[in-house]
Amino acid sequence: MTMNLTQQIITIAMVVLGTMLTRFLPFIVFPSGKPTPNYVQYLGKVLPSAVIGLLVVYCFKDVSLLSGSHGIPEFIAVAIVALLHF
Numbered sequence: 001m002t003m004n005l006t007q008q009i010i011t012i013a014m015v016v017l018g019t020m021l022t023r024f025l026p027f028i029v030f031p032s033g034k035p036t037p038n039y040v041q042y043l044g045k046v047l048p049s050a051v052i053g054l055l056v057v058y059c060f061k062d063v064s065l066l067s068g069s070h071g072i073p074e075f076i077a078v079a080i081v082a083l084l085h086f
Helices: 004-029 040-059 072-085
Strands: none
Touching: 040 072
16 A cells, blocks of 8 residues: 555654654743743653663563573673663
8 A cells, every 4th residue: 555645745744743743842831931840840750760660561571480591681681781870
């Protein structure tokens, strides 16, 4: 299935619009002269740790401790990443 020229232009325009909206909207909603709302500051403190926790859980969801290498390569990789981070 192929798109004709009009569909391609509309698709590219929507992608550009979506990208510009997500890039510029925070600066429009939260201008530099106004203080940032408390809930946005709270989310800025909490969400990075929550996302990392979610990624760790996602990475280990298919690790089987009862078969194969017992998850040893995955745990070694986590230890190396943690060491490099600190």
